[in-house]
Amino acid sequence: MPKSRTVPLIFVEEGTVASSGLTEAQLRWASHNRFTGQHGRLLPVPGADGALTAYLFGIGDAADRPIMMAGLAAANLPQGSYRLEGAYGDPTMAAIAFRLGAYRFDRYKKGKGGAPVLAGPGRADTAEVARLTDAAYLARDLINTPANDLGPDAFEREIRAFATRHKMKLKAIVGDDLLKANFPLIHAVGRASAQPPRLLDLSWGNVRHPKVTLVGKGVTFDTGGLDIKPSAGMLLMKKDMGGAANVLGLAHAIIDAGLKLRLRVLIPVVENSIAGAAFRPGDILPSRRGLTVEIGNTDAEGRLILADALALADEESPELLLDMATLTGAARVALGPELPPLYSTDDKLARDLMAAGLLADDPLWQMPLWAPYDAMMNSKIADVNNAGAGGFAGSITAAMFLKRFVLQATAWVHLDIYGWAPEARAGRQFGGTDQGIRAVYGVLKQRYPAA
Template sequence: MPLTLTEKANSASLPVHLVTRESFAALEIAPAARAWAEANRFSGAAGQFLLLPGKEGAPVGALFGVAENSTGFAPLATGSLARHLPSGAWHFAQTPEAPELATLGILLGSYSFSRYRKSDEREIEFVAPETIDIEAVRQQAEAAFLVRDLINTPTNDLGPDELEAAARNLAERHGAKINVITGDALLEQNFPMIHAVGRASATAPRLIDVSWGREDAPKVTLVGKGVCFDTGGLDIKPASSMLLMKKDMGGAANVLGLASMLMAANANIRLRVLIPAVENSISANAFRPGDVLQSRKGLTVEIGNTDAEGRLVLADALALADEEKPEILIDMATLTGAARVALGPDLPPFFTDDDEFAGALASASDAVADPIWRLPLWSNYDAKLSSKVADINNVTTDGMAGAVTAALFLRRFVGNAQSWAHFDVFGWSPVDRPHCPIGGEAQAIRAIFDVVSKRYGVR
């Protein structure tokens, strides 16, 4: 990361003036600096950036345009600064609106995925405003970078083995326990759908199980879809649809990022993280359209389409999680294209029957600038998942309301948790945005963290 966040004031650090069109007109800067800004047509429009040169040509400060008013202010827009500022020490000239988010934006905007090529050689030190919790900001950025790194890594370097290694590394760092059920042991321990989806791969399927915290603390369980690559199975995807399938473990990446924040903050919870890690591959032993699979819950599932595999592995993991009767059970998955059609890539939908929990999540989403949107668990569509030969089909026949019916499928496997929510995340930014480049992206985890940490506290 080419940017370091520090709380130590540096006499050599240079000011970044956050201005609007209106405030820029009143900003007190040297006449030469204002003439320079006018010559470069800097007006204070949102997103504009301009270095201010001194007498010797070296920068003495910078201008950055933000939105005209608080309702239009995009707190993470400051991420652009990480890409524009030259090496050196910098600070905000005035404490910005939403200072913690403005600082987080700069950190998030500094990310680059450099595993396969050289990274940015700039070295920027940014002095955080005195009013913020600098460690909390660092923890949020580190969680997002973990998510992005995992999603951005191609499957030849991040299959089920490597996803397990990432979980083990996180568990070791925070003193958590980890157990992994691999290969045919999944059948012996009653996870038949995880096994069925992953058995055609050269890499064995597995269920990763991480636990942390006091056993008598409130139980919060996270389940993440860990499909490290999805060919679609025998219902094979077209080539164009496979190009981003390295990101089909985005749910697993996001729950690991969320877990890292909760453990780093020492949340007062008993945390459990379950990740069914598989590849949906094609081989002689691949599961087939028309097969009827047993599930851990005891429900039989007819396979209407092998490309709807994520809900199958999640179902077995959710059934296990539900047996403990957690107070909060959350699953995250890159589950349906229908969610993207409905809300686009930047606004992941979530589903829950708990109105109070939904309200808390929506409020947190606004407070921490982590967009999510509730969609309905419309029970009238349950019948669309009916099967003539099994308890349930994994898909509908009409193709409508795909995100809703996928959520309804998962709800069949939850019954004991006090609050359950399903997040259908995209896990990817298709365009460069101020706080993130094109590539893997953390979604919803800061909003969830805000709700959980406020409900149960941190130690």
């Protein structure tokens, strides 16, 4: 289609074609093609000369209509400019959905095809649309980038560029300096890699405002270490920095909105590799908090680097301490790829996050910090083991492990995200994906509104 044209994308509810304000020609075309507003059906409408004049898009009935329905249309539209018409619902959410559905990761493809773009709708909060979709795009691009182009060195460069764009202060502790600064677990996990481990500490905002600290797991690739993963289990391990990617996306939304809080972002960045320097099953390692950790499994490495980062974050008693991590396969067994478990020491906050997630099609589900399961992490010769005994309740025991390193924060939240869409759906293309950003942002926006 000509680039200068803006093509109408007309949303039609199931069974309402006759009352949808279509022209006589469009009604005849819909009838001829048996278009009744069927869920997800996209019908191009030609003019008298055969040129495209519009698309009809079926949104089904309310019972089966995803919030991100407009994203389903965008995923199937060719390059061009579109405007929304008809029963598209809330204009801001529709615009967010369209842009999220239009996401393409084509960095490694020749002959790239362009994505559809949206004009309006005029009643949308364009600033909110831009910040939330940009946040999601940032997370998706980082997760989708393979580890050969996003190892610890490259990831640090990306984070430094992010800090510069957002006028954040940044401190990096790299390699053996981690031992001098008392981050032994981060060092142990990453020391076998050709690229040294590091901790990146970013800050923004007025120091007098409430302290909110975000921690993101930044394992750029996870072989499993000496407890090596099978080949099938390693295929997606470029996404093991998905917690850090989503934390950066959330930080972008917070800063762009100018929320009235003091933001700190901590990202431990490592590659869990195999070499002579690799940490071993049976090793007993010190931690920043002073607890000794027996290594039951080197593939339970994410909780180790998070433990040191959480201990640092906790030392300044933030009002809210939140971490995101692609932490356990058990979370996917329990709740599947679309519904990340949420753990929190504040039940009201957990309920608020779940409610915000449902409104923004960014669902979370609270799981219990079940105290009796803490004993599964016991060690006979150290303070704690990093792998739960027996294989039961893997996501819960991982959360209970992390909880040992949070003592002073007013509230702590742990999101065990997947960071990957195994199948495309409305608003989410196949591949690396954002999870938790809109839900958490929605609560923070309510609690710490911009001045």
